[in-house]
Amino acid sequence: MTAFADTAAFPFRLLLPETILAGGLLATLLTSLGKGPAWRKLAALLAAAAAIGAFVASLDAGAGAVGTTIAGDSFVDRTVAMLRVDAIATIVRPAITALLALCVFARSIDRDDAGDGEAWHACTLGIGLGALLVTSAANTIPMWLGLELVSLGSYALAAWRGGDRRAAEAGMKYVLFGGAATGLMLFGTSHLYGLTGHLDFAGIGHVLGQGASPATAAALCLAAVGAAYKLTVVPFHVYAPDVYQGAPPTSVAVVATLPKLAAGAVLLRALPLVLPANVAPPGSAAAGLAIVAFVSLAVGAVMATVQRDARRILAFSGIGHGGTAVLAMAAMPGATSGGAASATMLQLLAYAAAAFGAFVCLGILERDTNSTDLEALRGAGRRRPWTTGALCLFLASLVGIPPLAGFLAKWAVIATAVTAGPWPFAAVGALLVTTAVFAFAYLRIVRAAVLTEPAHEIPCAPPPWPATLAVVVAALVVLGLGLWLDVLAVLTRELAS
Amino acid sequence: MAEFGPSSLASYLIVAGILFAAGVLAIATRRNAIGVLIGLELMFNAAALQFTAYGRFRAGAPDPQGQIAAVFVVVAAAAEAAVALALLFAVYRTSKDVDLEATRELRS
Structure with missing residues (x-):
C-alpha cells in the first residue's frame, strides 16, 4: 500500500503531467482570441509543447496516492483515496501523453476549413487530461469525472468538420449514445454507493468481499458501463462504426485510442480491488x-x-x-x-x-x-x-x-x-x-x-x-x-x- | 415493512427509479433527438437523487460523499446538455431536422 501524499499540500510532482496539460489547455484556449494562421500555428505549438512536457513529467513523477480526509461534527473521520499513481498509471500515463503529442502532430493532415484549429487542440488536450485522471483513478468520482471530460471533448471532436453533414451526424449519435452510457454508469454507481457505503474501489471491494448480492452484482455491471463503452465492447459498441466513419481523420485517431488506453487502465486497477478472489459464486x-x-x-x-x-x-x-x-x-x-x-x-x-x-x-x-x-x-x-x-x-x-x-x-x-x-x-x-x-x-x-x-x-x-x-x-x-x-x-x- | 414518507430511504429510491425508468423509456422510444436528450437528463437526475438519499440515510452516520457526488452529477449533466445541444444545432443547420430516423447518412 502506497502512502498518501500530504493532503494539506498539493502533490505537485505526482500530478505534474495533469497540471501541465491543464495549463496547456487554458493557454491554447486563450490563443483562440486571435485570428489567422499565425495564431493557429501558435495553438498547435502550445498543444505539442504541453503534451511533450506532460510526457517528460510523467516519466519522472514517482508513485503515490492522493486522498481526501472527510471530517465533520457528525461524520466519521476517514481518508478516502481519490487518485493512485501506481504501477499501472506509471506505465499508461507516459503512453497516453506520448500518443497525445502524436495526435497533435497528426492534426496537420486535416484540412481546416472552419478555421477554428485552436479549439481543436484545446479539446484534444482536455481528452488527454481526462484520460490521465481516469488512468490513475482510485475512486468512482475521479473515474467518471475523467470519463466525462474525455467524452465531452470526444463529442466535439467527432463533429469537427464545420458544415459537414456526416460529421454532424457522427457527433449527434456519439453524444446521445455516450450520454445514455454515462447515465447508466451514474445510476449503477449510486446504487453501488448505497449498497456498500463507499465510493472508492478499495472500500467497495472490502464490502463486496464479505458477500455480494444479486443487487450489488447488477449495480457493479451498470457502473462498469462507462468504461465498457470507451473500450467499445458489445453491447456498448453501436456508436463506434458511425462515429469512426463520419468524424474527421485525426479526430478518429484521438477518439479510437486515448479513451481505450484510459478505460483499460482503470479497469485493470479496479477489477482486482472491487472483485476479490473470494467473490461468490467462484x-x-x-x-x-x-x-x-x-x-x-x-x-x-x-x-x-x-x-x-x-x-x-x-x-x-x-x-x-x-x-x-x-x-x-x-x-x-x-x-x-x-x-x-x-x-x-x-x-x-x-x-x-x-x-x-x-x-x-x-x-x-x-x-x-x-x-x-x-x-x-x-x-x-x-x-x-x-x-x-x-x-x-x-x-x-x-x-x-x-x-x-x-x-x-x-x-x-x-x-x-x-x-x-x-x-x-x-x-x-x-x-x-x-x-x-x-x-x-x-x-x-x-x-x-x-x-x-x-x-x-x-x-x-x-x-x-x-x-x-x-x-x-x-x-x-x-x-x-x-x-x-x-x-x-x-x-x-x-x-x- | 418499509415506511413511506420524507424520512424513509425507500420513498426516495422509488422516485429515483421512476425518473430513471422514464428516462430509459424516452431514450428507447423518442425519434426526436431533443426527446432523447430530455431522457438523458432524467437519468442523470435519478442518479443525483439516489446519491443524496443514500448518503443521508447511510447506516450509522450521514455521509457527505453522497452530496459531493450529487453536485458533480449536476455539473456533468449541465456540461453534457450544453455539448449535446450544440451538436444538435450543428445537425439542424446541415439537415434542417433532428429526427434520428431521418438522419442516417452513415451506414455500412
Whole structure:
C-alpha cells in the first residue's frame, strides 16, 4: 500500500503531467482570441509543447496516492483515496501523453476549413487530461469525472468538420449514445454507493468481499458501463462504426485510442480491488467477462467483413480488440501471477499504436480523394507507396503477424486466458477463429489499396512533416514492442511491484 | 415493512427509479433527438437523487460523499446538455431536422 501524499499540500510532482496539460489547455484556449494562421500555428505549438512536457513529467513523477480526509461534527473521520499513481498509471500515463503529442502532430493532415484549429487542440488536450485522471483513478468520482471530460471533448471532436453533414451526424449519435452510457454508469454507481457505503474501489471491494448480492452484482455491471463503452465492447459498441466513419481523420485517431488506453487502465486497477478472489459464486466474474469478450470478437469479425468503408472495418476491428483486452482481464480474478495484467496492458498498448497509425495513414490517403470508401482507395499503393506500406504494417500488427507488437499481445492474451476456466477457454477459441476472419477483412483494404489500378490519375502532394513523423514513431513503436521479446516479463515485473 | 414518507430511504429510491425508468423509456422510444436528450437528463437526475438519499440515510452516520457526488452529477449533466445541444444545432443547420430516423447518412 502506497502512502498518501500530504493532503494539506498539493502533490505537485505526482500530478505534474495533469497540471501541465491543464495549463496547456487554458493557454491554447486563450490563443483562440486571435485570428489567422499565425495564431493557429501558435495553438498547435502550445498543444505539442504541453503534451511533450506532460510526457517528460510523467516519466519522472514517482508513485503515490492522493486522498481526501472527510471530517465533520457528525461524520466519521476517514481518508478516502481519490487518485493512485501506481504501477499501472506509471506505465499508461507516459503512453497516453506520448500518443497525445502524436495526435497533435497528426492534426496537420486535416484540412481546416472552419478555421477554428485552436479549439481543436484545446479539446484534444482536455481528452488527454481526462484520460490521465481516469488512468490513475482510485475512486468512482475521479473515474467518471475523467470519463466525462474525455467524452465531452470526444463529442466535439467527432463533429469537427464545420458544415459537414456526416460529421454532424457522427457527433449527434456519439453524444446521445455516450450520454445514455454515462447515465447508466451514474445510476449503477449510486446504487453501488448505497449498497456498500463507499465510493472508492478499495472500500467497495472490502464490502463486496464479505458477500455480494444479486443487487450489488447488477449495480457493479451498470457502473462498469462507462468504461465498457470507451473500450467499445458489445453491447456498448453501436456508436463506434458511425462515429469512426463520419468524424474527421485525426479526430478518429484521438477518439479510437486515448479513451481505450484510459478505460483499460482503470479497469485493470479496479477489477482486482472491487472483485476479490473470494467473490461468490467462484468464476462468475471470469465467465461474465469472457462472454463479453466472446460476443465482441464475434460481432466485430462478422460485421468487419461486410463493410465497404475502410474506417468502418477498423471500427469493428476496434470492437474485436476491446473484446481481446476484456478476455485478458477475465483471467484476472483469482489469478496468482501478474500475467493477466501484463497481457491486458500489452494488448492495449499494441492496439493503440497500430490503430493510431492506421487511422492517420488512412487520413493521409483520404486527402487525395476525400473518401475512405474501399473504392476510393484504388491505386493508393502507386500514388503513395510509403503511406500505403505503413498502413499495411499497422494492419499486419492488428492481425497479429510476427514480429509486430500485435503478435506478442495476442500470444500473451491466449497464454493467460487459456487456463482461466471454461468460459475464457471458449473465448480463446473465438479469438483464434476471428483472427483469421479479421485478416480477411483487412486484406480487402490491402487489396483495394495495393492490387488495383487507379481509375484515373490523382495529383498528390507529400503529407505534412508532422504527420509523417507521427506515423514513423507509431511504426517504430509497433516494430519495437514486437521485437522486444522481454516486454512481457518487464511489464509483469513492473506491475507486480 | 418499509415506511413511506420524507424520512424513509425507500420513498426516495422509488422516485429515483421512476425518473430513471422514464428516462430509459424516452431514450428507447423518442425519434426526436431533443426527446432523447430530455431522457438523458432524467437519468442523470435519478442518479443525483439516489446519491443524496443514500448518503443521508447511510447506516450509522450521514455521509457527505453522497452530496459531493450529487453536485458533480449536476455539473456533468449541465456540461453534457450544453455539448449535446450544440451538436444538435450543428445537425439542424446541415439537415434542417433532428429526427434520428431521418438522419442516417452513415451506414455500412
